[in-house]
Amino acid sequence: MSAILNPVVVLGGLGLLFGVLLSIASKVFAVYVDPKVEEILNALPGANCGACGFPGCAGLAGALADGKAPTNACTIGGQKVANHVAEILGVNAATFDKKVAVVLCQGDCDKAKDKYKYHGIKDCRIQTTLAGGQKECSYGCVGCGSCFDVCEFNAIRMINGIAVVNAENCTACNKCVEICPKNIIELVPYESHAVVKCMSKDPGKLVRSYCSVGCIGCQICVKNCPTDAFSFENNLARINYDKCINCMVCVEKCPTNAIDNTSIISEEFAKRFAS
């Protein structure tokens, strides 16, 4: 009998002893945790993408509870999460201006010339190290799809040699912006549809020689814009999205169609995202 009883008593007794000691210790070392932190953490998407600039969702939850972050800090959660967080904190929700990533290049295989054929590892960062990539334009999308690989939200497709972002899937997590070696992916407001899709700082004549949809620096958009939303620098037109009213005058006037209306979706685009 004691052969069974002894181990049970010894093990049970020790377990009980340590349990009691630990419960005393937990009272002595009790740390007050704001219950709001837990609640906010549950309201956040939990993707731990880091787009808010805090170390993961837990980091943002802590900052939100301390009032150190705006309620719309979570870029992928959108207005819904902002409202929910504001509700928990008992403050008014900040309006959430949704942004989406846009690839500022339209020079696909038909429109832009190549200077050589790249047959290496399928990674834009590697291709760029070889004389700046296979495209003759040293500013354009090299089309190896590093942004596609890094996108966790299924928002990027490679269509005819360039990356295209689907605004509906994009959560503005900034990952593609960071990985692009050409720095041609930009976050623009979701509501702004006129975008200068070119980053070439080359003079117009040179741009014309290698790409049919590049910005040639004619400044027609600058002259025609009713709200002075355009700025012109280094042979390249840029739109100030705060001033843009989506009148689409620039899109119509642009002689090379370098300014694109992002709300118009091509058949190829729709097909690729449907599949």
Added chain:
Amino acid sequence: MSLFAIMISSILVNNYVFARFLGICPFLGVSNKMETATGMGIAVTFVTTLASVITYIIQHAILNNLGLQYLQTIVFILVIASLVQFVELALKKISPGLYSAMGVYLPLITTNCMVLGVAILNIQEGFNLIQTTTNAVGASLGFFLALVLIAALREKMDIADIPESLAGFPITLIAAGLMSIAFAGFAGLV
């Protein structure tokens, strides 16, 4: 064996990481920054020393008397787990920064085989209480030393130009292997 010999043996000659290959998980897991490495070293030192003393007392006062030596492993694990829980509670209160920096590796001290290894080897070697304490302190200092050495190397390697395929854990493992060979040079010292 004199206490000094035990100490030198457990720190250098039979270093628990480099010679016995125990406690490799935290050795690789929390050695990327000097600060967390030091914190982990202190936490492990505390747990190992205390666990060795308590397990020694339990072994000789309870298990040997009742002929329950076969319960050794489970009882020792119970002691270690409780101590780790205690350290976790204390650390959360005393140093929240260190607590979050150590993350999952803190509760994983429970399964750090070095802690259990030291406790069991103490019994197997037939040490008395003072020798046990010495060996435990030595073992944890040896672990501390290994952790700090590799952390210092890794901080340097972070900024060094390392081939991409080797960057990160591969080069760390190579460095750890070389350090282990270097520590083999202490063999025969005691």
